[in-house]
Amino acid sequence: GQNIDQPTEMTATEGAIVQINCTYQTSGFNGLFWYQQHAGEAPTFLSYNVLDGLEEKGRFSSFLSRSKGYSYLLLKELQMKDSASYLCAVMDSNYQLIWGAGTKLIIKP
Amino acid sequence: GAVVSQHPSWVICKSGTSVKIECRSLDFQATTMFWYRQFPKQSLMLMATSNEGSKATYEQGVEKDKFLINHASLTLSTLTVTSAHPEDSSFYICSARAGGGDTGELFFGEGSRLTVL
Numbered sequence: 001g002q003n004i005d006q007p008t009e010m011t012a013t014e015g016a017i018v019q020i021n022c023t024y025q026t027s028g029f030n031g032l033f034w035y036q037q038h039a040g041e042a043p044t045f046l047s048y049n050v051l052d053g054l055e056e057k058g059r060f061s062s063f064l065s066r067s068k069g070y071s072y073l074l075l076k077e078l079q080m081k082d083s084a085s086y087l088c089a090v091m092d093s094n095y096q097l098i099w100g101a102g103t104k105l106i107i108k109p
Numbered sequence: 110g111a112v113v114s115q116h117p118s119w120v121i122c123k124s125g126t127s128v129k130i131e132c133r134s135l136d137f138q139a140t141t142m143f144w145y146r147q148f149p150k151q152s153l154m155l156m157a158t159s160n161e162g163s164k165a166t167y168e169q170g171v172e173k174d175k176f177l178i179n180h181a182s183l184t185l186s187t188l189t190v191t192s193a194h195p196e197d198s199s200f201y202i203c204s205a206r207a208g209g210g211d212t213g214e215l216f217f218g219e220g221s222r223l224t225v226l
Contacts (some may be wrong), residue, residue: 007159023152033214034216035217040200040220041219041220041224042115042154042202042217042218042219042220043202043217044217045214045216048214071168087152087153096155097143097155097215099150099152099153099154100152102152
């Protein structure tokens with residue numbers, strides 16, 4: 001079956017760095033997405049990786065290793081507003097998005 | 110970036126009534142839109158794929174007669190929850206992919222929170 005694994009919850013300190021991991025097993029691969037979702041709101045797009053390596057976008061970076069079925073989202077200089085759930089999603093061979101359950105990130109002062 | 114608008118944001122209704130939720134792509138055409146529901150502290154669950162000009166494709170376990178989807182134009186898809194019951198209370202979210210094709214960024218509407226009394 002298809003499976004996306006990511007930690008349920010993480011806690012980090014304001015100003016620090018946090019890495020949220022995502023491992024996947026899917027039928028084919030057409031890219032991996034990271035989304036941010038604040039409580040009660042719809043997800044917003046953060047990043048898209050389809051090739052191996054690191055994609056940097058401001059304070060957020062996303063890494064992909066297709067051979068390992070692994071990705072991570074790196075958040076630097078954490079701010080209180082970064083407290084949210086972070087969803088990992090993989091597009092399979094049928095171009096369907098398979099969603100992880102999300103990682104709730106708690107930022108403490 | 111592309112904008113997807115969803116309406117209404119909140120709706121409270123009595124059990125047995127029907128509720129319609131609209132999803133519009135404001136600055137791009139979307140031949141395909143997706144409808145999700147999300148229960149508290151759970152991930153998105155794809156309900157159906159809405160195809161412009163044709164019938165929607167429903168995921169296994171989703172009742173097509175209960176969740177009616179209409180994609181009448183390239184910028185509008187609607188989800189109607191018919192004869193709603195308290196167990197239908199959930200957060201319903203639509204999304205659309207800009208740029209055509211099967212890949213690329215997926216934009217989400219703001220979501221609609223349905224509460225059935």
